[in-house]
Amino acid sequence: MDQIKVEIDGSEFTAPAGSTILEIARANGVYIPTLCYDPRLTPYGACRLCLVEVEGARALLPSCYARAEDGMKIQTTNEKLERIRKTLVELLVSDHPMECMGCEKSGRCELQELAQRYDITESGYAGEKHEYIEFSENPFVTRDYNKCIMCGRCIRICREVQGVGVYDFVNRGFEAVPGTPFERPMQETPCEFCGQCISTCPTGAIKARPYEGDGRVAARDILRNACAYFHMSEEEMTKALGLEEWKVRTTCAYCGCGCQLDLHVIDNRIVEVTSPLMEGAGQGNLCVKGRFGYDFVGSRERLTRPLIRKGKKFVETDWDTALDLVAKKLGGTKKKSGADSIAVLASARITNEENYLIQKFARAGIGTNNVDHCARL
Amino acid sequence: MTNTIDDLETAGAILVIGSNTTEAHPIIGLRIKKAVMRNDCRLIVAEPKHIRLCYYADRWLQHKPGTDVALLNGLMNVIIEEDLYDHEFVAERTEGFEELAELVKEYTPEKVSGITGVAADDIREAARTFAAADNAAICYAMGITQHTTGTDNVVSVANLSMLTGNVGRPGTGVNPLRGQNNVQGACDVGALPNVYTGYQSVTDPDIRKKFEEAWGVALPGKPGLTATEMMDAAAKGDIKAMYIVGENPMLSDPNLKHAGEALEKLDFLVVQDIFLTETAELADVILPSASFAEKEGTFTNTDRRVQRVRKAVESPGEAKPDAWIVSEISKRMGYEMPSLEPAEVMDEIAQVTPQYGGISHARLDEGVTIHWPCPDSESPGTPILHTKYFTRGKGWFCPVPYVEPAERPDEEYPLVLTTGRVLWQYHTGTMTRKSEGINELDPHGKVWISPADAERYGVENGVTAVVSTRRGDIEIEAMVTPRIQEGVIFVPFHYAESPANVLTNNVVDPVSKVPEYKVSAAKVKPA
Ligand code: SF4
Ligand code: SF4
Numbered sequence: 001m002d003q004i005k006v007e008i009d010g011s012e013f014t015a016p017a018g019s020t021i022l023e024i025a026r027a028n029g030v031y032i033p034t035l036c037y038d039p040r041l042t043p044y045g046a047c048r049l050c051l052v053e054v055e056g057a058r059a060l061l062p063s064c065y066a067r068a069e070d071g072m073k074i075q076t077t078n079e080k081l082e083r084i085r086k087t088l089v090e091l092l093v094s095d096h097p098m099e100c101m102g103c104e105k106s107g108r109c110e111l112q113e114l115a116q117r118y119d120i121t122e123s124g125y126a127g128e129k130h131e132y133i134e135f136s137e138n139p140f141v142t143r144d145y146n147k148c149i150m151c152g153r154c155i156r157i158c159r160e161v162q163g164v165g166v167y168d169f170v171n172r173g174f175e176a177v178p179g180t181p182f183e184r185p186m187q188e189t190p191c192e193f194c195g196q197c198i199s200t201c202p203t204g205a206i207k208a209r210p211y212e213g214d215g216r217v218a219a220r221d222i223l224r225n226a227c228a229y230f231h232m233s234e235e236e237m238t239k240a241l242g243l244e245e246w247k248v249r250t251t252c253a254y255c256g257c258g259c260q261l262d263l264h265v266i267d268n269r270i271v272e273v274t275s276p277l278m279e280g281a282g283q284g285n286l287c288v289k290g291r292f293g294y295d296f297v298g299s300r301e302r303l304t305r306p307l308i309r310k311g312k313k314f315v316e317t318d319w320d321t322a323l324d325l326v327a328k329k330l331g332g333t334k335k336k337s338g339a340d341s342i343a344v345l346a347s348a349r350i351t352n353e354e355n356y357l358i359q360k361f362a363r364a365g366i367g368t369n370n371v372d373h374c375a376r377l
Numbered sequence: 378m379t380n381t382i383d384d385l386e387t388a389g390a391i392l393v394i395g396s397n398t399t400e401a402h403p404i405i406g407l408r409i410k411k412a413v414m415r416n417d418c419r420l421i422v423a424e425p426k427h428i429r430l431c432y433y434a435d436r437w438l439q440h441k442p443g444t445d446v447a448l449l450n451g452l453m454n455v456i457i458e459e460d461l462y463d464h465e466f467v468a469e470r471t472e473g474f475e476e477l478a479e480l481v482k483e484y485t486p487e488k489v490s491g492i493t494g495v496a497a498d499d500i501r502e503a504a505r506t507f508a509a510a511d512n513a514a515i516c517y518a519m520g521i522t523q524h525t526t527g528t529d530n531v532v533s534v535a536n537l538s539m540l541t542g543n544v545g546r547p548g549t550g551v552n553p554l555r556g557q558n559n560v561q562g563a564c565d566v567g568a569l570p571n572v573y574t575g576y577q578s579v580t581d582p583d584i585r586k587k588f589e590e591a592w593g594v595a596l597p598g599k600p601g602l603t604a605t606e607m608m609d610a611a612a613k614g615d616i617k618a619m620y621i622v623g624e625n626p627m628l629s630d631p632n633l634k635h636a637g638e639a640l641e642k643l644d645f646l647v648v649q650d651i652f653l654t655e656t657a658e659l660a661d662v663i664l665p666s667a668s669f670a671e672k673e674g675t676f677t678n679t680d681r682r683v684q685r686v687r688k689a690v691e692s693p694g695e696a697k698p699d700a701w702i703v704s705e706i707s708k709r710m711g712y713e714m715p716s717l718e719p720a721e722v723m724d725e726i727a728q729v730t731p732q733y734g735g736i737s738h739a740r741l742d743e744g745v746t747i748h749w750p751c752p753d754s755e756s757p758g759t760p761i762l763h764t765k766y767f768t769r770g771k772g773w774f775c776p777v778p779y780v781e782p783a784e785r786p787d788e789e790y791p792l793v794l795t796t797g798r799v800l801w802q803y804h805t806g807t808m809t810r811k812s813e814g815i816n817e818l819d820p821h822g823k824v825w826i827s828p829a830d831a832e833r834y835g836v837e838n839g840v841t842a843v844v845s846t847r848r849g850d851i852e853i854e855a856m857v858t859p860r861i862q863e864g865v866i867f868v869p870f871h872y873a874e875s876p877a878n879v880l881t882n883n884v885v886d887p888v889s890k891v892p893e894y895k896v897s898a899a900k901v902k903p904a
Contacts, residue, residue, distance in 0.1 A: 042415070139814030163410040163433065187818060192800060194403065209814070248689035251676045253669040254803050256555035257382065257404040258678025263670060263689040270670060270690065281382045281678065287403030288815065289803055294670070296811035297690065302651055303665035304694020314663065319695065319705075326620075326662055327709030329645040333618040339597065343607040343616045346568035347623030347699075348560035350666075351674025351686055353722035354699040355559070356566040356574065357714065358622055361703050362601075364592040365712035369579050369601030370616070373560070373568045374624050 004070040009077065021063035021074055022050055032076050033085055033117070035092075035110055036151035037064045038200045039278055040161055040285065047151055049085050049114070052076050060084075086118040092149050093120050095130060096203070100228035103147070105204035107227030107234030111149060112203075116231045132177070137185040140193050140209055140292050145177045147205040154178055154197035154206055161285060166191045195291040199274065199284060211271050211295050219266050249276070253349065254289045257281045261290060269298045330366065339367035346373040379762040380514060380550035381680045381748065386412045388548035389510030392503075394423040394534070395445060395520020395895075399430055400800040402518070402554045402679070406430065409516070419510065421503045423448060424520065425795060426825065426867055427860035436503050439862055440493035442795045443524055443782035443896040448500070449533035450779065451489030453481045453540055455504035462508065463542025470766070471539050473774035480776035492779060494862070508541050512548035519556060519797070523894040527886040529777040539772045545764035555679040557804065558669075562677030565733070565749070566726055570601030575730035591729050594712065603890040605630070605883065611639035618645040620706075622699055623666065627655035628805035628876055631892040632848045632883035649702060652807050655873055665696040672698040673719040675741065680760075681748045683733070685741045782896040783884040786864070790846060790898035792830065793865045794880055797895075802871035810871070822872035823856040826901065830864065831857040834901050841904040844868060846897045849879040852904050866899060 002017040008030050015024040020043065025032050035047040043064040051060040055073035063076070075081070093115055100106045115121070132145040155167045155178050166189045170179040180189050198208050210217055227237050238246045245265065252259040260280035264272040273291050277284035296302075306322035307314040333342055344362040346355045355373070362371035385391065385408045399406030406429075412418035413433045422430050423438040423445070431437045440448045456462050457478050467474050486497035507513050515538055521530040535551050543549035555561050567574040577584045579600055589596050602610055608630060610616040619640070630636035640646060640659045648660040657663050669676075671692040677683045692698075700722065704714050717725065720738035727733050735751040735758075747758040763772075786793055801819035802809045809815050824844055826836055836842045838857040843850050844866065853868065853875035861867055870877035882897045 139817045160414065161407060161411070163407075163414065163429075192403075193818065245689075248670075248687050249685070250670065250687045250689065251558070251678070251684040253558050253676075253686075253808070255402055256557060256560060256679035257402050258558065258676060258680075258682060258684055259404055260684070265689050268690045280684070281680070281682075282404045282407075285404060285407055288801060288818075289403075289809060292814055293803070293809050293812050295813065296652075296808040297668050297670045298693075299652075299811045301653070301811060302668075302693045302696065303653060303657075303663060304696055305665060306695070307660075307663040307665075309661045319697070322662055322664060323702075323705050323709055326647050326664075326706050329661070330618055330620065330647075330706070331710050333645060337617050340599075340601070341615065341617045343602060343611070343619045345604060345607070345619070345621040345624045345626070346563055348557035348563045349623045349669075350559065350563075350699050351669075351672065351719065352559065352562040352566045352677060352683070352726065353674045353719045354622075354703070355563045355568045356722060356726050357700050357703050359567040359569075359573075360592060360714065361707045361712070363573075363579075363588075363596055364594045365707040365710055365714070367594075367597055369570050369597055369599060370607060371568060371601060372570050372604040372607065373563045374557075374604060374626070374629055 004068060006068045006070070006072045006074060008074045015068065017070075019068055021052060021061070021066050021068045021072075024068055025063065025076060030076055032063055033114055034064060035114070035149065035202055036153060038153055038157065040200070040283060041153065041156050042160060044152060044156065047088070049088055051081060051084060053078065053081060086120070089114045089118050090120055096149065097146055101225045102221070103204040103228070104207045104224065106224035107232070107237060109204060110202035112228070113233065130177075136209070138187045138193070140195065140288075141186055141198060142207050142209055144205055144207075145179075147203045148177055149203055149205070150176065151202060152178070153200040153202065157196045157200045162192065162194055162196050164190050164192055167197070193288040193292065194286060195288070196285050199286075208272060208291070211269070217271070220271060252286070252290045254293065259286055259290050261286070263294070270294050334366060340370060342366050342368055343370040344368075346371060348373050378550065378552040378554070378680045379544070380547065380552055381682075381760045382408055384547035384761070385409060385514055385516070385552070386416060388412055388418050388512050388514040390419045390421065390507050390513040392421045392423065392507055392513070392515045393430055394515065394517045395530070396516055396518035396554055397424065397428045397430075397520075397797060398516065398518070398554065399428065401556060401798045403800065405516070405554060409433070419506050421506060425862060425865055435506060436499055438493075438495045438499055438503055440495050441862075442793050442865060443526070444493040444779070445521060445524070445530045446526060446533050446777055447484065447489050447492040447779040448495065449530075449537055450481045450484035450777075451486055451493070451500045452504040452507065453477070453537055454484045454489070455486060455501050456508045456540060457481060459505070461505065462540045466542030466544070467540065470544070471772040471774055473776070477536060477540070477774040477776045480778065484779075507537075512546055513541060513543045514549050514552055515543075516552045516554055518554040520895060522553070522889065522891050524891075524896060525783045525884055525886050525893045526780050527891045528888040529780065532775050532777050536774050536776075539774065544772070545761060547761065550761070553679070556798075558678070559676040561679055561681060562675065562683070565677055566730070570603055573729070574726060575732045588729065605885050605890055605892055608636050608639040611643055614642060617643060619643055620647045620649075621656060622649045622703075625650075625654040625656045625805040625807055627659065628870070628873060628878060630883070631878055631881040631894060633876055633879045634849055635883055649699060650807070651696070652811070654805070654807055664702055665694065666702060667692040667696050667698045671696070672700075673738075675723065675738070677749070683736050683741065683747050683749060685738065783893055784882055784896060784898045786898045790900050791864075792899045792901065794844065794846060794897045794899035795865060795867050795895045796870045796877045796881060797867065798871070799869045802869070804871065806871040806873065821854060822869050822875045822877075823854045824901070825856050825858055825861045825867040827861050827863045827865070828857055828859060830866070830901070831855065835903050836901055837903070842901050843904050844880060844899055844901050846880040846882070846899045848882065851875045851877070851879050855901075866901060870894075
């Protein structure tokens with residue numbers, strides 16, 4: 001691929017030809033604010049926050065859209081740009097209930113972060129505010145359009161990435177807002193409940209229903225309020241509190257795509273699942289199973305103690321008794337009828353390390369190659 | 378997959394055959410959609426029912442279940458007749474072209490149309506589209522393998538890919554989509570009856586010696602039984618005890634009645650799982666294990682990428698990781714495996730498995746992306762296979778004639794039953810059916826039936842119907858839909874209360890031993 005050289009804020013960077021200015025900046029750790037941008041989507045150029053100044057260009061260019069050209073000299077920040085950005089954020093804040101305390105997105109909200117950066121607590125542009133009711137008619141996706149900033153990311157991700165197209169702007173002018181056709185409940189649309197719209201929404205307008213009710217939600221609220229109060233992101237806050245284990249990176253346990261997951265954990269329970277942006281097979285996208293299908297881990301129906309059959313019933317027992325019995329029975333069968341009278345089924349659900357040990361046990365421990373799993377089923 | 382999920386986006390054409398990708402592999406489905414929507418990739422879908430991908434397809438070939446070989450031979454017939462194949466690739470990297478050409482000659486689009494029900498011109502156009510692309514990929518799933526002719530189907534797919542020279546570059550390849558999170562890994566590390574880790578044969582004396590040295594015991598040289606053969610042997614009384622870890626054959630096996638009888642007949646059954654599954658209910662001892670969120674390790678996904686699994690929560694009660702449990706049993710039976718951390722077990726795997734030689738938890742934790750084969754710690758892995766040569770050197774065209782499925786519709790059972798997955802649920806539902814929200818959206822299974830058949834057999838939409846085959850019958854709600862062709866019905870297999878596998882046929886492919894889930898003769902009537 002052809003490479004080009006550009007200068008951003010006085011430093012020189014090389015990048016593949018065809019990259020946008022924003023892509024080059026992000027790849028090299030240069031901050032340019034955005035709101036309507038998501039690397040999973042085609043550029044939209046609506047929020048105008050990413051405007052940059054290019055030497056010799058007649059106007060400011062939206063960096064998410066504008067392709068970099070060889071030799072370009074770009075300024076991402078100066079007084080004029082910052083003034084424009086501040087005004088844009090103030091306008092958005094003017095129609096936004098800035099009650100970050102109590103908002104589920106606090107600490108992860110892109111608008112909150114920008115308001116803090118530009119030191120905006122209340123907008124000087126107080127005007128008419130919207131009042132919408134919250135939609136929570138389905139088990140997974142809650143929508144509160146009072147917090148919508150009209151970036152169109154939900155509409156675009158559902159259409160461009162998921163290929164479904166549940167949302168569109170409904171109403172016109174000041175009343176315009178994303179919505180479902182005829183305000184239908186989401187389960188009556190072709191929605192696949194992938195939650196991609198949740199993952200892209202920059203504010204608290206579209207959010208996931210939590211896995212857990214009760215006290216864990218309260219604990220999470222405290223964390224969010226703390227983020228709002230101390231003007232910190234969730235990342236910074238959890239680090240400061242030594243709560244790194246709040247979020248654990250792992251691999252989805254459902255299908256073979258192997259999407260990367262972040263399990264959010266409070267008090268030994270998974271409360272939410274997200275996926276890191278532009279990593280792994282999903283690049284931040286998941287399906288309904290990966291995003292919402294993990295309540296089984298904390299299910300009350302989980303087996304918690306070894307069980308032994310007594311007639312038609314199972315009775316609980318301790319590990320030693322259960323393991324001794326298994327070893328005795330398998331050992332006895334081997335002695336009486338030979339190792340090949342025993343069969344072992346390993347599993348496509350458990351780890352490589354565990355499968356390795358199980359087949360090793362069958363072959364070296366029992367002495368049979370009768371080991372398989374349900375690859376074919 | 379010979380290629381990666383990422384590089385699917387760069388394909389100029391993709392043939393999806395026997396895979397309802399957007400439901401069974403949603404994220405790969407997204408990549409295919411992206412290729413079509415953003416990169417002008419041309420999509421051909423060959424599938425008996427109307428799946429969501431059909432909306433994105435240039436052409437939908439609605440062939441009858443079990444006629445894949447005929448369809449693929451038909452495509453190759455056109456490609457050879459119209460001289461659209463890759464001469465250079467065929468000459469340099471393959472053998473057996475003459476034999477293939479000879480065989481597919483018979484499979485004219487007209488003849489194939491008669492077998493598959495796909496219009497001859499659609500076959501021609503699809504063949505031209507596929508052959509015209511610079512890079513063309515084929516994706517398939519269980520719709521190809523779960524037939525008595527599954528091996529033939531796979532071979533035919535490979536033939537088409539080689540014939541058009543679509544091997545070893547981004548956006549090409551033969552890409553089986555593996556259905557379960559770690560089915561690839563389980564195969565890789567030797568949870569198969571005929572091979573140790575890395576597909577090293579148990580019958581090869583040198584390899585056996587290597588493992589005997591590594592494990593410090595004498596090892597059996599006779600290949601073991603496959604899962605389906607185990608059930609047959611148990612039914613006959615040859616297998617007397619079974620140890621089942623994290624599998625639920627009592628919903629996933631074909632012909633459940635047979636599976637149930639087999640398991641009942643065992644002298645001793647141990648089941649190790651996270652829930653009291655249908656299989657566990659038949660056990661003598663049940664051992665509670667840790668879920669994926671409660672332990673460290675790795676999974677290998679369908680594009681051979683080895684990825685970390687990390688502990689996020691503590692197990693409930695006394696549930697333990699499978700590794701601990703199996704080590705304890707082994708110890709008590711007189712074979713003590715060194716007690717190792719998962720990272721150390723991976724080091725042991727790396728020592729005995731050439732493909733995993735350079736894989737370690739430490740490397741993965743640094744954020745390195747590794748697709749095996751990865752022979753040593755310097756190797757970056759191998760995202761695309763067969764870039765220069767095939768495993769056996771030259772690719773071998775193996776011509777395969779079309780053979781009908783084992784069971785064909787007849788007067789008594791006039792319909793073809795096919796089974797599969799839906800988006801909402803996973804496999805036997807052990808996990809997804811514990812999720813409240815998912816079950817609110819998808820409370821129970823439905824049999825898909827065409828309007829014409831519904832009318833003929835008096836079945837109504839939304840009303841319970843009885844589906845029967847020679848193996849048994851189930852009650853299940855009917856969904857009357859034009860998305861399925863006349864003469865075919867579809868039942869998803871996730872639901873314990875309407876278990877599709879009561880119906881399926883436990884005949885298997887002679888080579889791969891995969892059962893024919895995708896074709897059984899069936900009938901329906903109102904309940
Ligand atoms: S959950 Fe997925 S399908 Fe449903 S509206 Fe959001 S993006 Fe669209
Ligand atoms: S999130 Fe969905 S697509 Fe991704 S691995 Fe999990 S089940 Fe598969």
